[in-house]
Amino acid sequence: MTYENIIFETEGKIALVTINRPQSLNALNAKTISELSAVLDEISTDSNIRVAIITGSGEKSFVAGADIKEFSDFGKEAAEQLARNGQNILFDKIENLNKPVIAAVNGFALGGGLELAMSCHIRYASDNARLGLPEVTLGLIPGYGGTQRLPKLVGKGLANELIFSAKMIPAQRAKEIGLVNEVFSQEDLVSKAKELAATIANNSPMAISKAIEAVNLSETERGFETEIKSFGELFEMDDKKEGVTAFMEKRKPVF
Known part of the structure; x- marks a missing residue:
């Protein structure tokens, strides 16, 4: 299958999925979410693939959030459907995939970008990464699982602090609170994720x-x-x- 907004590559038993919208800091629009869902289906059913890695193109951003201009004029029903559909076809699908998914967070992971990373089973980050849920600055709350997954990872108190303040935290702080597993240089990030994936791929x-x-x-x-x-x-x-x-x-x- 040909994709417009993602790059899908395989190296042996490892799948590398790169979100490729650098002009928008890899923001998640409807098409990108749909393509990510489709590639997850490919990964799930390909017996040659044992582990997947998701990252963003460029050096600035993993995913800088959802593409706000797509839903800025939505009403209640449309907004609920947006959140429900995203959960069903992407975020829950990643979390419940039959194969491990590693997020290689290379830069900004904000809003839907952090929610995407949190839906993955393991998170590695580059040392320039910045993570946060800024939705309350827009008069909203996280809609792709942020209020549910963040407390499970860092505890309710820290989750409340991050969601209520909308502040970004650096990668090292994210590691300290358990939001990411490890922090590496930008140059080493994907290769380190591949090393872990290769280790996992050798197991049952x-x-x-x-x-x-x-x-x-x-x-x-x-x-x-x-x-x-x-x-x-x-x-x-x-x-x-x-x-x-x-x-x-x-x-x-x-x-």
Whole structure:
């Protein structure tokens, strides 16, 4: 499939998705959201791909937010549909994808950009990254999951501070509060994300898929039961047989 606003590349078992609207600091418009949703479907069904990385083009911005001019004149119903549709086709889809998604945050990650990063399973950031949810300065609140995912990552108090103040924080502060996993130079960011992706890609894809599901339910009543059932189900799958056999034979497993 050909995309207009994203670049989709594969390197072995790793997919690299680059949001490519540098003239708009990679802001998320409807077309970009639709294309990201479509590429996630490709990644999900391609058995050769084990891990995905999402980043932005250029050195200034991961995603500077949603494209405000697209919805500036919306009414209540249209705005609700915008938020619901974005959650359904992109943000929730990333979080619940059957393969890990790493955000390589290379610069500004504001509003919808930070919400995109937070929907990913792991976040690496460049040392020039700036992260924030500025929606209240527009008389709005985050609409793509920001009020739900941020408290889970950094705690309710810090989430309130960031959302209410609309302030941007630097990458190092984001690491300190658990919003990003690691911080690297701009030059090393994507290569470090690829290193992690390669490590993940060597592990059991079925086990990782089950782990994603269980972790996503960790704050619900279904979390423990999902873990228990998944643990049992994996015992009847080929990946478990290969992993245990390799361990007993003192060799690396081949999944």
